[in-house]
Amino acid sequence: MLEIAPSVLAAHPLHVGADVDRLVKAGATILHLDIMDGHFVPNLSFGPAMVKALRDAYPELVLDVHLMLSRPQDFVDAFIRAGASEVTIHSEAAGDLPALLAHIRAAGLRAGLSMKPATPAASLAPYLDSLDLVLLMSVEPGFGGQALMPQTLPKLKQLRDMGFQGTLSVDGGVNRENSRQVIDSGATRLVMGTAAFRDPDPAALFRALQRP
Numbered sequence: 661m662l663e664i665a666p667s668v669l670a671a672h673p674l675h676v677g678a679d680v681d682r683l684v685k686a687g688a689t690i691l692h693l694d695i696m697d698g699h700f701v702p703n704l705s706f707g708p709a710m711v712k713a714l715r716d717a718y719p720e721l722v723l724d725v726h727l728m729l730s731r732p733q734d735f736v737d738a739f740i741r742a743g744a745s746e747v748t749i750h751s752e753a754a755g756d757l758p759a760l761l762a763h764i765r766a767a768g769l770r771a772g773l774s775m776k777p778a779t780p781a782a783s784l785a786p787y788l789d790s791l792d793l794v795l796l797m798s799v800e801p802g803f804g805g806q807a808l809m810p811q812t813l814p815k816l817k818q819l820r821d822m823g824f825q826g827t828l829s830v831d832g833g834v835n836r837e838n839s840r841q842v843i844d845s846g847a848t849r850l851v852m853g854t855a856a857f858r859d860p861d862p863a864a865l866f867r868a869l870q871r872p
């Protein structure tokens with residue numbers, strides 16, 4: 661079954677709880693949390709306290725944490741403690757990435773690696789055995805509400821051809837209209853910020869996305 665992960669970055673900052681609750685009631689089982697450091701990307705978002713608040717409120721949800729951080733090693737443990745289910749770091753980040761991925765898995769979480777639009781799929785080859793999830797950025801990371809770059813999508817098939825069997829997640833500009841192209845390109849999870857949080861009837865959106 662296709663996984664859909666609404667991105668909390670698109671919630672209204674003054675009523676995150678109400679916005680998230682609306683999507684959970686509509687059937688969301690995964691939340692995507694975008695963590696930005698103002699250095700790896702030119703924006704700031706939120707931190708471990710947000711993840712912990714969501715974990716406390718929703719013990720059953722999968723919390724898919726996307727670290728857009730230059731130095732992910734400085735914060736991975738804080739997000740593990742906050743209750744993340746999955747932690748994704750960027751392949752372009754600094755540090756000992758294999759050790760960090762192993763550390764995430766050793767803590768019992770699923771480990772992910774993300775790549776920016778210009779990063780080739782082949783650069784993930786050394787890591788594929790250490791990964792549960794690949795997060796393909798279909799926009800330049802940093803901001804919600806951008807248009808999907810379709811030229812990034814062939815990397816999904818390349819990853820499968822390289823033997824990767826885990827979750828293939830696509831992040832950035834995914835909406836109801838382009839979802840078929842994204843799924844047909846090989847995505848098993850759609851991250852949706854604007855399209856999920858702004859939809860007047862998210863339950864109908866989730867149902868429509870599941871239709872073959």
Ligand code: DX5
Pocket residue numbers: 667669670692694726799800801802803804805806831832833834851852853854855
């Ligand atoms: C961008 C983030 C995305 C973003 C997606 O840096 O990684 O997760 O929230 O938002 P939309 O779906 O609005 O492009």
Ligand code: ZN
Pocket residue numbers: 667692693694726831851
């Ligand atoms: Zn993201």
